[in-house]
Amino acid sequence: MVCRLSTRLLNICITSLCKAWQLEKAEVVLIDGIRLGYLPDVVTYNTLIAAYCRLVGVHEAYTVLRRMREAGINPDVITYNALIAGAARYRLLPLCLDLFEEMLQNDIIPDVWSYNTLMNCFFKSGQPVEANRIFRDMILSNVSPSPTTYNTMIDGLCKAGYSVNALRLFRSLQRHGFLPQLVTYNILINGLCKSGKLGEARMILKELGESGHVPNAITYTSVMRCCFRHGKFEQGFEIFLEMKGKGYTFDSFAYCTVISALAKMGKPKEANDYIEEMLRTGFGLDIVSYNTLINLYCKEGKLETAFQLLYEIEKCGMQSDEYTHTILVDGLCKIGDIDGAQRHLEYMKRMGFESNLVACNCLIHGLCKVGKVDYAMKVFENMELKDSFTYDSLVHGLCKARKFLLASKLLLSCLRKGMKVLSSTKRAVIAGLRSSGLRREAKELRSAIWMARILHW
């Protein structure tokens, strides 16, 4: 009894220290505890493993598992779930699968949490088909799905571009008596908004209103962002005011949405006013908030201030991300500092950021803007991934350089891949071919555009 009480006390201490990010102190308490006869149990080690995953890394957490075994304590399903969640946090899909396999080999039966985490990891890694396979495995293993399972499925489907299937799943669950939670509505509203299905999003929002759930800050932010994206600025700002009135502007999410919208609208003065308001509220800025500010400074051409912020981020120990550097590359391109942009791309590589499609697109656009279209072509040829932004920028650049035949060739290869390009891009190439006396080529391009429209409808 005394021993069990002591272990409980030890666990309470370790849990509090882990929650306060005091991992080193938690380790000291563990060592001192053992010395004083407070014996750790599976909960002690599970707490430490979860904390290592969250604060240090999954490999370091795995060393705790070894120590746990050395202490004669067997891991359980919670131990493995924590490790799988840790691996999923760092998108280490093969490690997630290895851990799942190791769990099975140790005769530990995976539970709904294990499957949910693995499924989510597959979705986050861009593998919706595999995620669905995990869902099926779960059913075959007689593990009952939880509301989180369905929420993960709906969210994953939306993010993978299958919002229609997500809505279908939602409806079929409802028919089988599933009562959607607020989070389910939020996932679906956000997913439908992002895929441009505004009518359906509005319908779900109406159903949410009738469901008895009260829309929260997340619901409001999703809908507000959707309004801004579709040019309904007045409605967007009305939502922001309503959020303020309800006390839903307690974090940076709503502010970042509004500031970015104003930056896009070319209203830096108003955006700066909101920045000041956000800073006055006193909540700490995270990396997305910093990125929003850097983006605004870049849009204003204030690159020095933007880099000063990057310096601040790094100085306070915060990690900059792909967005931070992509925004800076774009900012440099926009002021015509192509050398600076290329240097920053190199810096990104050195920092360990993988090849970044958006940043490369910015460079191509910047090169075309300053008339270096041949160099833009070289960058294009070396790019592994290309999207409609890549083609749009380059085709426009080629038209500007009066290289209409090459522009037409690129445009066609883009259309054949089923990518959508701007109407202005198509018009520029056809008009260019005509003005150069290439009437037959212009006619052929028009037919090809027409065919592509039918094929990829």
Add this chain to the structure above:
DNA sequence: TTAGGGTTAG
């Protein structure tokens, strides 16, 4: 120990 909102390019 699992799920939801904010930041980048034509």
